[in-house]
Amino acid sequence: MDAEDDARMSSDKCQRINESPVAVVIVMVFLLCFAYALTYPHEFLDIATLTRLQDSSPKINASLCASLASLNLTKPDIESLMEQNRRLSEYVTMLAVTLNQTTVTLNRTTQERDNAQSLLSIMIEDRKAGPLGTVKVTPTNPTVTPDEFLNPRLSKMLEEVAVRREVLVVMSNKFAQEKLELWVAHVKRVGIPNYLVIALDDETVAFCGQNDAHVYRRDPDQKIDSIGKSDYAGSVSGLKFLVMREFLQLGYGVILSDVDVIHLQNPFNHLYRDCDIESMTDGHDNGTAYGHIEEFIDPDMGWSSSIHTTRLWVYNSGYFYLRPTKPSIELLDRVWTRMDQDPGQWDQDVYNEELFFPSHPGYSGLYASKRSMDIYQFMNSKVLFKFARKDPALRKLLPAVVHVNYHPDKIERMRGVIDFYVNGNETALDPFTDGTF
Ligand SMILES: *[C@@H]1O[C@H](CO)[C@@H](O)[C@H](O)[C@H]1NC(C)=O
Ligand SMILES: *[C@@H]1O[C@H](CO)[C@@H](O)[C@H](O)[C@H]1NC(C)=O
Ligand SMILES: *[C@@H]1O[C@H](CO)[C@@H](O)[C@H](O)[C@H]1NC(C)=O
Ligand SMILES: *[C@@H]1O[C@H](CO)[C@@H](O)[C@H](O)[C@H]1NC(C)=O
Ligand SMILES: *[C@@H]1O[C@H](CO)[C@@H](O)[C@H](O)[C@H]1NC(C)=O
Ligand SMILES: *[C@@H]1O[C@H](CO)[C@@H](O)[C@H](O)[C@H]1NC(C)=O
Numbered sequence: 001m002d003a004e005d006d007a008r009m010s011s012d013k014c015q016r017i018n019e020s021p022v023a024v025v026i027v028m029v030f031l032l033c034f035a036y037a038l039t040y041p042h043e044f045l046d047i048a049t050l051t052r053l054q055d056s057s058p059k060i061n062a063s064l065c066a067s068l069a070s071l072n073l074t075k076p077d078i079e080s081l082m083e084q085n086r087r088l089s090e091y092v093t094m095l096a097v098t099l100n101q102t103t104v105t106l107n108r109t110t111q112e113r114d115n116a117q118s119l120l121s122i123m124i125e126d127r128k129a130g131p132l133g134t135v136k137v138t139p140t141n142p143t144v145t146p147d148e149f150l151n152p153r154l155s156k157m158l159e160e161v162a163v164r165r166e167v168l169v170v171m172s173n174k175f176a177q178e179k180l181e182l183w184v185a186h187v188k189r190v191g192i193p194n195y196l197v198i199a200l201d202d203e204t205v206a207f208c209g210q211n212d213a214h215v216y217r218r219d220p221d222q223k224i225d226s227i228g229k230s231d232y233a234g235s236v237s238g239l240k241f242l243v244m245r246e247f248l249q250l251g252y253g254v255i256l257s258d259v260d261v262i263h264l265q266n267p268f269n270h271l272y273r274d275c276d277i278e279s280m281t282d283g284h285d286n287g288t289a290y291g292h293i294e295e296f297i298d299p300d301m302g303w304s305s306s307i308h309t310t311r312l313w314v315y316n317s318g319y320f321y322l323r324p325t326k327p328s329i330e331l332l333d334r335v336w337t338r339m340d341q342d343p344g345q346w347d348q349d350v351y352n353e354e355l356f357f358p359s360h361p362g363y364s365g366l367y368a369s370k371r372s373m374d375i376y377q378f379m380n381s382k383v384l385f386k387f388a389r390k391d392p393a394l395r396k397l398l399p400a401v402v403h404v405n406y407h408p409d410k411i412e413r414m415r416g417v418i419d420f421y422v423n424g425n426e427t428a429l430d431p432f433t434d435g436t437f
Contacts, residue, residue: 104269111273115140139275139369141325146251154216155250161214163194166253166268171240173229174203179259182414184213186263198243201229218243238339238347241332248324258318258403260410262417265400270377275369276327279320280378280403283313284387289375315355317348319378319403327368331355334366381413382406386434407436
């Protein structure tokens with residue numbers, strides 16, 4: 001190969017550098033946006049932004065290419081090349097972020113389209129069942145028509161705060177302030193705009209004011225206010241079922257979070273939105289979280305001493321998402337009514353009984369569709385301390401949230417979680433025991 005061939009090849013390479021990676025990314029972004037615009041015209045990333053992106057695309061300098069072709073680079077050429085290279089990589093990063101945002105939005109749109117399709121298919125359904133393998137019942141119930149006149153103050157607040165009619169809600173009073181401070185700080189750190197603190201006393205309203213946190217205080221109500229001001233976490237916890245009702249009636253989907261939760265990612269990016277309820281579970285592996293059959297032995301029965309039981313660890317009522325549907329509202333009503341009649345019960349037990357017990361003589365069960373949240377994305381503190389921190393692969397995984405539900409030394413463990421996942425301190429979880437004795 002002579003020098004001329006060499007030069008031609010380098011020059012060809014130049015052409016390709018000039019045209020290919022940037023051009024391909026631009027074309028991909030445009031195609032994605034175009035597809036998206038067709039399905040979702042109103043929330044489309046504005047064309048002006050994309051055009052600006054394209055205009056700012058750095059062009060490879062022609063005379064630089066010529067220098068490259070001769071393979072006789074001078075020092076200023078190299079510096080100029082490095083500068084152009086830097087600008088190109090900045091540009092590609094910018095495109096990647098845009099692409100990523102577009103993908104998130106597209107994913108969400110796909111979910112919404114699938115939901116709409118399954119609803120439509122119920123409405124126009126042929127009542128005859130099809131052949132084997134084609135019959136599928138949808139878990140996706142229609143959302144309620146928003147009742148705007150119910151609570152204009154909350155309605156206005158939700159219009160400002162919610163994103164795509166969804167909001168992350170935490171309820172707190174002054175006794176949980178230290179945890180609330182961590183909760184708010186990390187919701188903000190992750191950049192979750194659509195959150196709301198429901199303050200149960202004046203101290204919490206003031207605290208949110210100082211911390212520049214979105215806060216909502218309900219209109220005064222003697223009975224609820226006295227429960228809300230209690231330092232007994234159990235009774236405060238039951239109250240949330242009543243308070244959430246208004247959010248759903250106004251047509252908003254809600255994630256209800258306890259205050260002992262650290263957010264490490266935006267949880268709304270990890271919802272399926274196909275069921276009335278998506279709930280965190282107290283389970284610690286696939287069987288306990290998603291269901292299994294367990295054998296029970298009754299020796300009296302001899303030949304039939306083995307009895308199979310269906311088992312599932314309870315859903316955690318400290319972190320769950322509700323779509324604004326009638327079954328979701330019925331769940332809240334059932335739990336609140338029973339808590340109101342007998343405040344000594346644990347709201348989590350009542351929540352699970354209502355969710356899972358089937359209809360039986362004298363009782364009509366709740367027909368709500370439900371989904372167990374992923375135990376590694378919505379991680380309880382047993383999964384973290386007993387398993388995940390000891391497993392090399394699971395250690396590397398970043399959960400969306402960690403809920404310190406299994407341990408009473410909440411603040412210390414919440415700080416440990418932050419130090420491990422946020423500050424990258426590899427040994428931050430080491431001082432803690434698996435359980436608590
Ligand atoms: C191309 O680069 C050369 C030096 O390598 C510089 O003198 C010239 O101004 C550049 N042209 C453009 C359009 O950037
Ligand atoms: C490289 O360029 C310099 C300055 O333009 C020139 O003096 C030198 O002869 C060139 N070397 C080759 C191998 O072409
Ligand atoms: C894409 O977005 C997700 C969720 O917002 C984020 O976790 C991830 O780091 C982003 N990736 C890039 C390359 O920006
Ligand atoms: C979009 O959804 C696909 C598959 O459901 C998933 O693999 C991908 O990570 C999602 N992307 C984002 C940015 O959420
Ligand atoms: C647990 O369930 C997940 C998701 O359903 C699956 O990908 C994984 O393989 C299961 N693990 C085991 C050990 O069965
Ligand atoms: C990491 O955490 C451990 C355990 O809490 C602590 O002893 C250590 O000082 C921490 N390291 C840093 C760099 O903060």
